[in-house]
Each structure stands twice: as C-alpha cells, then as structure tokens.
Amino acid sequence: MSGQHPSTAHATPSFPWQYVIGFILSLVLTVIPLWLVLDHVWKPTPLVIGILLCAVLQIFVQLFMFMHFTHGDGNGPAYQTVILSIGFFFAIIFIGASIWIMSFGYQVQ
Amino acid sequence: MNPIPHWGIFITEPMILGSDVMIVLVSVAIVFALTKFRKWGWLWREWLTTVDHKKIGIMYLIAALLMLFRGGVDAELMRTQLALPNMTFLDAEHYDEIFTTHGTIMILFMAMPFIFAMFNIAVPLQIGARDVAYPYLNAISFWMFFLGALLLNISFVIGGSPDAGWTSYPPLSELGFSNGPGENYYLLALSISGIGSIATGINFLVTILKMRAPGMTLWRMPLFTWSVLAACILILFAFPALTVALALLLLDRALGAHFFTILHGGDPMMFINLFWIWGHPEVYIVILPAFGIFSEVISTFSKKATFGYGSMVFALMAISIVGFLTWVHHFFTMGSGADVNTFFAIATMVIAIPTGVKVFNWLFTMYRGRIRMSLPMMWAIAFIPCFAIGGATGVMLAVAPADYQYHNSYFLIAHFHQVLIGGTVFGMLAGMYYWWPKMFGFLLNERLGRWAFWFFNIGFYVCFLPQYALGFMGMTRRIYTYPSGLGWTVPNFISTIGAYLMGIGFVFMVWQIIYSIKYGERDLTGDPWDGRTLEWSLPSPAPHYNFATIPTIQGRDAWWLAKQGELSKADFLPAKDELKPIHMPKNSGRPFILSLWFFVLGLGLTFGVVPMDVIAGIGIAYCLFRRSFEYDTDYYIPVDEVIHTESALGRLQG
Numbered sequence: 001m002s003g004q005h006p007s008t009a010h011a012t013p014s015f016p017w018q019y020v021i022g023f024i025l026s027l028v029l030t031v032i033p034l035w036l037v038l039d040h041v042w043k044p045t046p047l048v049i050g051i052l053l054c055a056v057l058q059i060f061v062q063l064f065m066f067m068h069f070t071h072g073d074g075n076g077p078a079y080q081t082v083i084l085s086i087g088f089f090f091a092i093i094f095i096g097a098s099i100w101i102m103s104f105g106y107q108v109q
Numbered sequence: 110m111n112p113i114p115h116w117g118i119f120i121t122e123p124m125i126l127g128s129d130v131m132i133v134l135v136s137v138a139i140v141f142a143l144t145k146f147r148k149w150g151w152l153w154r155e156w157l158t159t160v161d162h163k164k165i166g167i168m169y170l171i172a173a174l175l176m177l178f179r180g181g182v183d184a185e186l187m188r189t190q191l192a193l194p195n196m197t198f199l200d201a202e203h204y205d206e207i208f209t210t211h212g213t214i215m216i217l218f219m220a221m222p223f224i225f226a227m228f229n230i231a232v233p234l235q236i237g238a239r240d241v242a243y244p245y246l247n248a249i250s251f252w253m254f255f256l257g258a259l260l261l262n263i264s265f266v267i268g269g270s271p272d273a274g275w276t277s278y279p280p281l282s283e284l285g286f287s288n289g290p291g292e293n294y295y296l297l298a299l300s301i302s303g304i305g306s307i308a309t310g311i312n313f314l315v316t317i318l319k320m321r322a323p324g325m326t327l328w329r330m331p332l333f334t335w336s337v338l339a340a341c342i343l344i345l346f347a348f349p350a351l352t353v354a355l356a357l358l359l360l361d362r363a364l365g366a367h368f369f370t371i372l373h374g375g376d377p378m379m380f381i382n383l384f385w386i387w388g389h390p391e392v393y394i395v396i397l398p399a400f401g402i403f404s405e406v407i408s409t410f411s412k413k414a415t416f417g418y419g420s421m422v423f424a425l426m427a428i429s430i431v432g433f434l435t436w437v438h439h440f441f442t443m444g445s446g447a448d449v450n451t452f453f454a455i456a457t458m459v460i461a462i463p464t465g466v467k468v469f470n471w472l473f474t475m476y477r478g479r480i481r482m483s484l485p486m487m488w489a490i491a492f493i494p495c496f497a498i499g500g501a502t503g504v505m506l507a508v509a510p511a512d513y514q515y516h517n518s519y520f521l522i523a524h525f526h527q528v529l530i531g532g533t534v535f536g537m538l539a540g541m542y543y544w545w546p547k548m549f550g551f552l553l554n555e556r557l558g559r560w561a562f563w564f565f566n567i568g569f570y571v572c573f574l575p576q577y578a579l580g581f582m583g584m585t586r587r588i589y590t591y592p593s594g595l596g597w598t599v600p601n602f603i604s605t606i607g608a609y610l611m612g613i614g615f616v617f618m619v620w621q622i623i624y625s626i627k628y629g630e631r632d633l634t635g636d637p638w639d640g641r642t643l644e645w646s647l648p649s650p651a652p653h654y655n656f657a658t659i660p661t662i663q664g665r666d667a668w669w670l671a672k673q674g675e676l677s678k679a680d681f682l683p684a685k686d687e688l689k690p691i692h693m694p695k696n697s698g699r700p701f702i703l704s705l706w707f708f709v710l711g712l713g714l715t716f717g718v719v720p721m722d723v724i725a726g727i728g729i730a731y732c733l734f735r736r737s738f739e740y741d742t743d744y745y746i747p748v749d750e751v752i753h754t755e756s757a758l759g760r761l762q763g
Contacts, residue, residue, distance in 0.1 A: 079318045079319070083314070083342075083345070086342065086346070087345075087346060090346045090433055093433065093434070094350065094386055097434075098379075098382055098383075098386070100449060101382055101437060101445045101449050102376065102378065102379060102382060102445070103445075104443075104444065104445040104446050104449070
C-alpha cells in the first residue's frame with residue numbers, strides 16, 4: 001500500500017543554501033518597493049511598474065527557491081503546472097481588473 | 110494598537126452577564142464530567158491528537174452545529190428587536206455587534222466548517238483513499254479554524270464584539286470609528302481560521318488529484334468529489350485576497366499605516382475590492398459542495414445515475430472559473446463607471462447558465478426515477494424551488510442600473526438568505542442526514558426529522574418572503590429600529606414569526622439527534638440508503654484505515670454496478686491472502702498545541718499585549734522547528750490486526 005502516501009524522504013540533510021538565498025532575495029525584493037514608496041524616489045507611473053516588477057521577480061524566487069516548482073514525483077500528470085497556470089491566470093485578472101476598477105479614483109480627483 | 114476595552118460591559122449588560130455565567134457554568138460542568146468519568150486521556154488520545162479524517166470531520170460537524178446555534182440565537186435576537194416599531198429590546202450598539210457576529214459566524218464559522226465536515230467525511234471514502242494527502246496538516250486546519258472561531262466568540266464577553274458589519278468596511282473598521290478590541294478580534298480570528306481554510310483547500314486538491322484508487326479516473330469520480338475539487342480551486346485562489354485585505358487593515362490599525370484611510374492617500378474602496386475578490390468566490394465555495402451533495406442524494410434516492418454527468422462536471426468547473434469574475438456586483442454603487450459595471454453585470458448573469466444546467470439535470474435525474482422521500486431527499490427537493498427564487502432575484506440584482514435601487518435594502522437580505530440557506534444550509538443538512546450513518550453507525554429518527562424539516566422550511570418562507578417586500582418599501586439593512594406608520598410593521602412581524610418557526614425547527618433537529626443517539630436504528634449493513642458510491646461498500650462507521658485492500662474501480666458508480674451484478678462484489682471485500690500491513694500516519698498533539706499558540710498570539714495582538722505576542726511567537730516557532738526535525742511520523746498496522754477487525758465485521762474472504 002505504501003504507494004498511497006507520499007513517502008517521506010530520509011536523505012542526508014545538508015545545509016539548505018537554496019532556502020537561505022531565497023529568503024534573502026525575498027527580503028531584498030520587499031525592501032526595494034518599500035524604499036521607493038517611503039522616500040518618494042520615482043513618479044507614480046514608473047513607481048507602479050517598479051513595484052510590479054519586484055513582485056513578479058519575487059514570485060519566481062518563491063517558486064524556484066521554496067516551492068520545488070521543478071520537482072515531480074514521476075507518476076501521474078504534472079498537476080502543479082496546471083494549478084500554477086490557473087494561479088497566474090487569476091493573478092493577472094485580479095491585479096489587472098483591480099487597477100481597472102479602482103482607476104475611477106483618478107477621474108474624481 | 111490602541112484598544113480601550115470597555116471592561117464595564119462585563120457587569121452592566123444583563124445579557125452579557127448571563128452569557129458570562131453560562132460560559133463559566135458550562136465550562137465547569139465539562140471539566141467536572143471529564144474528571145469524574147476519567148475521560149481526559151480519552152479526549153486527548155482519541156480527539157485532540159487525531160489525524161483521522163473521519164474524526165476530524167465529526168469535530169467539524171459538531172463545531173458547525175454549535176456555531177449554527179450561536180448564529181441562530183443572534184438572528185432570533187435581531188428579529189425580536191425588529192418585530193415591532195420602536196422596540197427597545199436591544200440598543201443600537203448591541204444590535205450592531207449582533208448583526209456583525211451573526212454574519213461572520215454564519216459564513217466563516219458555520220458554513221465553512223460544515224462544508225469541511227462533508228469534505229473530510231466523504232471524499233477519502235469516495236475515492237478509495239485511506240486518509241487525506243496530508244493528515245497532520247488536516248489536523249492543523251481544524252484546530253486553526255476551531256481556535257479562530259473561539260477567539261471571535263469570546264469577544265462578546267471579553268472586551269466587546271466587532272460592530273462594523275461582517276464585511277468590516279473601512280473607515281468604520283478603522284481606529285477612528287472602532288477603537289475597541291472588537292475589530293481586532295474580527296481581523297485576527299479570520300486570519301487564523303483563514304490559514305486553516307487555505308490548508309484544507311490545498312489538502313483536498315492534492316488528495317483528489319493524487320490519492321484516487323486504481324481505476325478511479327477523473328471521469329469516474331462521484332460528483333460530490335468533483336464539487337470539492339471545484340471548491341478547492343476557489344479556496345486556493347480566493348482566500349489569499351482576504352488574507353491580504355485583513356493584514357493591510359491590521360497594519361492600519363496596529364502600526365498606523367494608511368492603506369485604507371483617505372486622509373493620507375489611502376483608499377477605503379480598495380478594501381472593498383479585495384474583500385469581494387474573496388467574498389464572491391466564497392459564496393461559491395460554500396454552495397458548490399452543496400451542489401455535489403444534491404447530485405449524490407438525488408441520484409441515490411431516485412435509483413438512477415445522475416442525468417448529464419459530463420455537463421454537471423463542466424457546469425461545476427465553469428462556475429469555479431466565472432465565479433472569480435463577478436465580484437464588482439457587490440459594489441456597483443461605488444460608481445467605477447459604466448464599462449466596469451457592464452462587464453461584471455454580464456459575468457454575473459452568465460453564472461446563471463451553468464447553475465440552470467445543474468438544476469435541470471437534477472430534475473431530469475428524478476424524472477421516471479423510483480423516488481424515496483427520506484430526509485436527505487426531502488432537503489434536496491426543498492432546495493430546488495428555494496434556489497430558483499433566490500437565483501431569479503439574484504439575476505434581478507445583477508442588473509447594474511436596477512441594483513442602485515435594491516442595493517443594501519432588505520431585498521438583498523432576502524436574496525442572499527434564500528441562496529445561502531436554501532442552497533448551502535439545505536445542502537449541508539441533506540449531506541448530514543445522508544452521511545450520518547456512515548459517521549456514527551446509526552440512523553437519525555425520521556419522524557422528528559420531518560417535524561424539523563417542515564418547521565424550518567415553512568418558517569424560512571414566512572421569514573424571508575416578506576423581506577423582499579420590505580426592501581421595495583425602502584427598509585435598508587442594519588437599521589436597529591424603525592418608526593411606525595411606514596407600513597413596515599406587518600411584514601416585519603410576519604418575518605419574526607418565521608424566524609421563530611425556523612428556531613423551533615432547529616430545536617427539533619437537536620431533539621432528533623439526542624433521541625437517535627439512544628434509540629436510533631443501528632446501521633448494520635453499511636449501506637442504509639442503497640447507495641451507489643464507494644463509501645457505501647464499507648461498514649458504518651468505517652474502520653480507521655478505511656479500506657483493508659484498496660479496490661480497483663471499473664466504472665462510474667462502481668458499488669451500484671457491483672450490486673446489480675454487472676461488476677463483481679467480491680472486488681470490494683478484502684481477501685485474506687491479499688492483505689498487507691497498512692501504512693498509516695501517527696497521531697500528534699502538535700497541531701492542537703500550535704493552534705493554541707496562535708490563539709494566544711491573536712489574543713495578545715487584540716489587546717496589544719506585547720509580552721504575550723513574543724511568548725506565543727516563540728511557541729509557534731518552536732512547534733514548527735520540532736516538526737521540521739521529526740522523522741517518526743508513520744507506522745504500519747500489522748496484518749493480524751486487520752484480519753481481526755475485518756473478520757469481526759464479517760467481511761473477510763477466503
């Protein structure tokens with residue numbers, strides 16, 4: 001029956017450099033937008049683009065450094081890629097539509 | 110954070126004083142009973158540390174029924190206050206707190222655990238799995254939900270409940286207007302239980318995709334399992350939006366950020382946008398599993414395969430995708446422009462198409478079927494007219510220009526109660542009656558259940574139909590009193606009578622459960638309804654490893670085909686020489702302890718007690734650290750034990 005549960009890997013533990021680097025990169029990519037906003041470094045349009053760019057980069061850091069995106073268990077379809085593409089689809093919709101919906105504020109001002 | 114707990118509330122309000130006394134008495138009684146009957150060890154070993162999906166499902170069910178009671182009491186209090194003009198039963202502040210907790214509890218702490226109860230009880234049994242993909246995470250999900258719910262519930266007696274509505278819109282929910290701990294309770298309770306909900310979504314998604322028995326292809330899965338898959342996709346992508354909205358509001362309140370305060374360049378409407386990115390999919394999260402249950406129940410009690418299985422699956426998937434594209438219809442009146450409103454109005458109307466497909470499929474399933482009117486089937490049939498009215502008023506609300514008239518009126522209140530009670534609550538009750546024997550090994554008394562059914566159903570229409578009229582007459586939601594002479598008195602009074610009838614229905618349900626524990630018919634066959642899907646091939650309740658040998662599935666509704674002689678029934682019974690040791694997860698107390706730390710953290714953040722937060726943070730980190738270095742997480746049930754259990758059940762072959 002042991003095929004039923006994903007078997008626990010008991011490989012020899014080595015220092016998880018991948019996680020540490022990912023963690024530091026995540027922190028850096030979070031601090032950059034915070035700094036851009038707090039210190040009024042850029043005008044609104046480049047600012048929004050800069051924040052979005054950092055966010056997208058961080059998605060990739062998380063996927064590859066933490067979430068073992070490229071791993072598979074070798075049996076059955078690679079469901080994670082399907083779910084992930086749905087995720088990208090919704091992320092684009094939520095962010096794009098939110099900008100569209102909320103942009104009415106600029107007309108009021 | 111700047112909480113000013115009005116501790117005076119402890120003694121001034123008679124209703125709160127009463128609750129204090131009740132809570133203390135009930136707690137003392139529970140502790141006394143557990144000690145007297147020496148049940149502490151049993152409670153710890155069998156329930157608090159369990160990772161068994163069947164037991165977790167039962168705990169979800171108990172929690173959901175308790176919360177249905179709590180939310181129901183809130184509803185009765187509100188209806189009593191509104192029964193007549195100028196009532197002084199509740200004051201404005203108390204009324205605000207009650208409608209806020211009513212909505213929050215009913216959606217997040219009643220409907221959500223109720224659907225999770227059904228997920229846990231049915232899905233692994235329906236797909237031929239021995240547990241969910243991540244049993245330990247499943248226990249964490251439950252305890253996170255449970256202690257999140259507890260955090261919200263104690264707000265009433267410690268410091269004051271949230272009172273900014275269940276939607277918690279800024280600026281009302283910002284410090285300037287809600288400076289007590291109530292709003293913090295709301296934000297933290299929802300955040301903590303939200304962790305559990307997302308984890309459950311992931312857990313069941315993986316379970317359904319990866320843990321199916323051999324031969325159980327996607328196209329052979331029962332429709333309930335399909336509906337859970339669709340709901341999990343919704344959970345996975347909707348709940349993060351709520352998490353973000355709550356976290357930003359918490360930053361506003363705790364650290365003086367200005368995400369939603371217009372004064373410093375923030376935008377309160379952004380909270381509303383984020384809230385409904387979650388909020389609209391959320392109503393589909395709670396309705397899709399109900400749809401799945403109706404498919405199972407109607408097919409079983411009509412003795413026919415579901416009409417249009419493929420179209421049912423496509424409808425579920427279409428709802429789960431298009432359900433993400435309708436959220437603006439909750440705030441058409443925000444006025445983001447004709448183009449935006451038109452897009453979301455049309456998307457909302459489009460949803461009615463797959464829903465209509467499903468309703469017709471259920472009707473065609475019943476057509477020329479041999480219908481048995483047992484309790485699950487009664488609730489399923491009662492759902493159809495109720496949901497049809499709710500759906501029609503929903504399409505009315507979807508017409509953006511007309512919505513400017515209906516918005517936030519009692520018409521809306523009547524509409525969403527019609528779809529949420531008529532859809533989700535009826536569905537969950539149908540599921541509860543349907544799977545009750547599988548959970549507990551006995552049937553619920555039919556006669557008392559019929560009394561409950563008729564009181565609840567008639568009460569429902571008496572309560573909510575007048576509210577449509579009240580909406581057209583101009584009554585808006587969340588008002589705590591109204592003057593006489595507006596013509597609102599009679600419909601309100603009728604509505605209150607209906608609410609009491611529903612309350613009586615609930616009392617019958619409790620009576621039915623208590624009566625049936627003692628006198629209910631025992632389910633010795635494991636298949637009391639002449640079922641079609643895999644869970645009915647097991648004894649009731651199922652042994653803790655579920656399947657002694659995993660069956661190979663050779664068709665849709667395989668258990669039914671086996672009973673009809675089209676497949677071999679022996680496939681579903683274990684053969685002695687095929688038994689192998691069964692790989693199972695070990696129990697763990699850590700999910701419970703971890704969630705307790707989260708509770709302490711939530712309480713500390715609510716009242717701004719930093720040392721409490723630090724200690725709880727260390728506790729959480731320690732639990733996570735211990736888990737990361739834990740390798741002894743599973744064990745094997747020896748063949749002898751399986752043989753012993755199975756032969757005691759009379760199932761062993763050869």
